[in-house]
Amino acid sequence: MRYLSQTSDDVQAMLAAIQRPSVESLFQSIPAANFLKRSLNLPPAMSEIELKIMLADLAGTPPKASFLGAGATAHFVPEMVSQMLLRGEWLTAYTPYQPEVSQGTLQAIFEFQTMVASLFGLEIANASMYDGATALAEACLMACRLRPQAQAIQFHDGIHPEYIETCKTFLGAAGIRIVSSGPVAAYVYQNPNFFGQLEDQRTIIAKAHEQSALAIAVCTDPVALGAIQSPGFLGADIAVGEGLGLCGHLSLGGPGVGLFATKKEFLRQMPGRLCGQTTDMNGKRGFVLTLSTREQHIRREKATSNICTNHNLMALAFSMALSLYGKSGFRNLAYQNIKKTLYFRQKAAASGLNITQVGPHFNETLIALTPTQVVQAKQLEQDDLFPGVWVGQWFPELANHLLVCTTELHTNEQIDALVESLS
Numbered sequence: 001m002r003y004l005s006q007t008s009d010d011v012q013a014m015l016a017a018i019q020r021p022s023v024e025s026l027f028q029s030i031p032a033a034n035f036l037k038r039s040l041n042l043p044p045a046m047s048e049i050e051l052k053i054m055l056a057d058l059a060g061t062p063p064k065a066s067f068l069g070a071g072a073t074a075h076f077v078p079e080m081v082s083q084m085l086l087r088g089e090w091l092t093a094y095t096p097y098q099p100e101v102s103q104g105t106l107q108a109i110f111e112f113q114t115m116v117a118s119l120f121g122l123e124i125a126n127a128s129m130y131d132g133a134t135a136l137a138e139a140c141l142m143a144c145r146l147r148p149q150a151q152a153i154q155f156h157d158g159i160h161p162e163y164i165e166t167c168k169t170f171l172g173a174a175g176i177r178i179v180s181s182g183p184v185a186a187y188v189y190q191n192p193n194f195f196g197q198l199e200d201q202r203t204i205i206a207k208a209h210e211q212s213a214l215a216i217a218v219c220t221d222p223v224a225l226g227a228i229q230s231p232g233f234l235g236a237d238i239a240v241g242e243g244l245g246l247c248g249h250l251s252l253g254g255p256g257v258g259l260f261a262t263k264k265e266f267l268r269q270m271p272g273r274l275c276g277q278t279t280d281m282n283g284k285r286g287f288v289l290t291l292s293t294r295e296q297h298i299r300r301e302k303a304t305s306n307i308c309t310n311h312n313l314m315a316l317a318f319s320m321a322l323s324l325y326g327k328s329g330f331r332n333l334a335y336q337n338i339k340k341t342l343y344f345r346q347k348a349a350a351s352g353l354n355i356t357q358v359g360p361h362f363n364e365t366l367i368a369l370t371p372t373q374v375v376q377a378k379q380l381e382q383d384d385l386f387p388g389v390w391v392g393q394w395f396p397e398l399a400n401h402l403l404v405c406t407t408e409l410h411t412n413e414q415i416d417a418l419v420e421s422l423s
Contacts, residue, residue, distance in 0.1 A: 049076050049408070065414040069364055069405020070389040071132075071160045071194065071220040072253070073245045075333070076409055078324045081247060081317050090316055106287035109275040109312070112319045119225050120217070120239035121232030122261040127315060128272020128307050129258020132242025133163045136188070136218055137170035138271045138305055139238045139260065143186035143214045144176050145269045145304065150183040150213070151176050156204060158193025160220055161394035184211065186238075190218040191231070195357060195403065196341070196364025198228060205235045214238060221245060222259065223407075224362045226334025238262045247317035255311040257318045267291070271305030336408040337363055344406045344415050351423040356401065365404045366391070373422050374400055380421055387418055 006014075011023065020026060046054070056062050066074070085091060089104055109127045116125035129135040140153045153176060155164060168178060176185075187208035191199040201217070208215040217231030219241035231239045243257035244250065262270055276290030325333060341361055349355055354368040367388075369377060377387045392399035406415060 048078060053411070064384055065410060065418070066386045067388045067404045067406065067410070067418060068386050069221075069407075070391070070403050071162070071242070072250050073221045073223070073363055073405055073407060074250050074409060075223060075245045075407055077247055077249075077317075077321060080324060081320045084320055085313060085317055090313060103287055105312070106275050106289065108316050108319060110277060110287050111323075112315045113275060115319055115322050116259050117261050119222055119230065120219075120236075120241075120259070120261040121230030121234075122236075122239055123232075123264040124267060124270070124274065125259070125261040126270055126272040126274050127312070128305075129240070129260045130307070130311060131244070131254065131256030131258045132218070132220055132240060133160075133166035134170070134307075135240035135242075135258035135260045136163050136216070137167045138307065139216050139240050139262075140167055140171055140176065140186060140188070141174060142238065142262075142266070142269050142271060142304065143216060144174070146214060146266060147185035147212070150185045152179045152182065152184045153177070154179055154181070154184040154187050154213075156187065156189035156193075156199070158195060158197065158199065159188060159190045159218060160194045163190075163218065163220075184213045186214040186216050187211070188216045188218065190220065191228070192219075192221070192224050192362040192364070194220075194364075195366050196361040196405075197357060198360040198362060201229065201231060201234045201236070205231075209235070216240070219259075221363060223330075223334050223337055226330045226332075227338060228362075232261065232263075237266065243318040244314065247321045248314055255314050257311060257314045269304055272307050333408060337406075340406040340408060340410055340415070341365065343412060344404065344410075344419070347415060347419045348404075348422075351419050353419065353422060363405050363407060365406070366398075367402050367404060367422075368398075369400050369402055369422070371400070376422055377402060380418075385418075385421075387422065 015022065043054075053062070068074075090108075113125040113127050117123060129138065143153065144151050153167070153171065155167075155178060164178075171178065187204065189199055189201070189204045191201055193199055205215040214237040215231075215235065217236040217239040219225060219231070219239065222241050222243055223246065239259075239261050241259040243259050244254065247257060248255070260270070260272070267274075270291075273292035274290050275287055278286055278288050280286045322330065341363055345355060345361065345365055348365065348367060353373075356366050356368050380387050388402040388404040391401050391403050395401075404418070
């Protein structure tokens with residue numbers, strides 16, 4: 001799909017450059033009788049999502065709805081992102097960030113850090129995380145460096161089970177325990193949690209600080225931050241997340257975009273690298289690799305992490321997507337997701353589906369299915385319409401429970417069809 005970037009000011013500037021008074025003056029050679037003297041018969045203006053759906057319908061290839069989420073939530077990615085990423089300046093075999101001659105790449109990393117810090121409401125962010133799960137593991141290691149008297153971490157209920165498994169791998173090798181009580185270096189919580197519930201962040205953060213522990217916030221879908229308060233504003237010390245849903249396709253699990261932000265006072269213990277802004281000897285704005293406490297750059301025993309580089313092209317795509325949405329667009333995107341979640345929950349409840357959790361939710365809804373409904377759901381999967389994620393693979397006590405994810409990508413008709421199929 002082409003992207004037409006010319007604004008009215010661009011057009012006027014081009015006309016001035018070629019000394020023409022108007023666009024119509026460019027077509028003077030065409031006889032006036034041949035001009036179309038009416039508006040084109042076009043439908044009303046529509047969003048990019050609506051346009052894509054309409055074109056797919058016209059082509060006879062309407063997209064099949066998928067209600068899979070559970071930490072890997074698909075969102076609409078503006079077409080301009082994939083087009084911009086094809087530019088030769090970005091699509092390189094290796095991240096050319098090390099020499100300061102790579103100003104474009106360094107600036108892109110700087111912008112990414114700025115956006116991540118703003119999203120989480122914290123002072124600094126790095127640009128070195130692979131994905132959300134490993135970012136959380138790095139955050140736990142960092143917390144234990146800051147609180148060496150307690151080499152243990154406590155996880156709040158509702159954290160993505162695969163994130164916990166990743167942390168067990170990292171922390172176990174470092175001799176750090178995962179405990180349910182007692183002195184800990186950090187208290188970890190996820191908001192919205194794995195089941196889509198909104199947590200009481202203030203209470204959780206206060207509980208951590210009462211124990212002299214750090215509060216680590218996890219957000220597997222940063223779109224939620226367009227509607228809920230950022231963890232940093234509420235006092236969280238470290239925040240991590242996963243940004244893939246905003247900038248790429250959820251195919252074969254990645255590549256992801258790890259997000260990591262913290263308070264300025266913890267700068268020296270932050271893993272990975274950080275780009276900064278400066279001025280050169282001529283007073284011109286420039287960007288540099290400011291801090292890199294990884295073992296490629298400093299002695300191994302002094303390094304905070306052995307993480308090598310990030311998925312920089314994906315981080316760039318994340319920055320492009322957020323730039324295109326803008327502040328108001330990002331907030332609007334979050335509210336669209338809330339509306340879809342409410343719509344599904346209301347329809348499901350009205351149809352007799354058993355929603356097992358009440359209260360504010362974002363994207364995800366957990367429903368308990370009867371044996372007959374389980375068979376119906378399995379049949380949908382056979383027809384390539386995925387009604388949700390079976391959570392019994394992580395929670396045996398929830399064997400017949402389905403986690404249904406609804407976002408701005410789902411039409412009301414698709415949600416109605418899912419509810420009808422399962423009822």
